[in-house]
Amino acid sequence: xxxxQHTEEVLSVSYVKAVxxxxxxxYECLDQDYGTDGCIRRIxxxxxxxxxxxxxxDCQLKATMDWEIKNGKVIYDMKSEAYNRxxxxxxxxxxxxxxxxxxxxxxxxLWMSVDTSSMQIRNCCYYSYLKGDQTTNTSQKRIMIPERNxxxxxxxxxxxxxxxxxxANE
Numbered sequence: 001x002x003x004x005q006h007t008e009e010v011l012s013v014s015y016v017k018a019v020x021x022x023x024x025x026x027y028e029c030l031d032q033d034y035g036t037d038g039c040i041r042r043i044x045x046x047x048x049x050x051x052x053x054x055x056x057x058d059c060q061l062k063a064t065m066d067w068e069i070k071n072g073k074v075i076y077d078m079k080s081e082a083y084n085r086x087x088x089x090x091x092x093x094x095x096x097x098x099x100x101x102x103x104x105x106x107x108x109x110l111w112m113s114v115d116t117s118s119m120q121i122r123n124c125c126y127y128s129y130l131k132g133d134q135t136t137n138t139s140q141k142r143i144m145i146p147e148r149n150x151x152x153x154x155x156x157x158x159x160x161x162x163x164x165x166x167x168a169n170e
């Protein structure tokens with residue numbers, strides 16, 4: 001039996017890959033984890049071939065059973081070291097790195113279901129772009145993600161549109 005953290009990781013990667021592939025883009029897992037788990041890349045079909053357009057987001061994936069929604073915010077307590085690494089990264093990097101959190105039910109038996117007509121991962125992923133000051137907390141940093149920041153096809157479209165605007169204005 002694998003550790004529960006490995007199951008959480010596989011489910012979060014599977015969720016992100018499913019959304020990204022449905023959108024027609026790619027998700028690449030990175031071999032080495034230096035605070036970034038993967039990369040979402042924009043792909044375009046041109047005639048009978050496909051082109052990587054070079055537009056991308058990096059991602060730090062997390063999965064947790066310890067979360068709640070309060071006042072329109074998804075509340076997640078992140079390890080301070082991981083938070084600071086992501087903030088440093090986004091303050092200094094050219095390519096954005098999204099925090100993507102899979103919010104799982106507390107009951108592990110509800111995480112996933114499969115039958116002849118569907119496969120479901122419960123509940124969903126939310127994303128946040130962390131930037132600004134590092135935390136001085138030594139153990140955890142409370143992250144408050146707007147509930148509307150569901151990692152889905154509609155929001156992925158908006159994220160890439162926002163990124164393209166930012167690049168055009170540089």
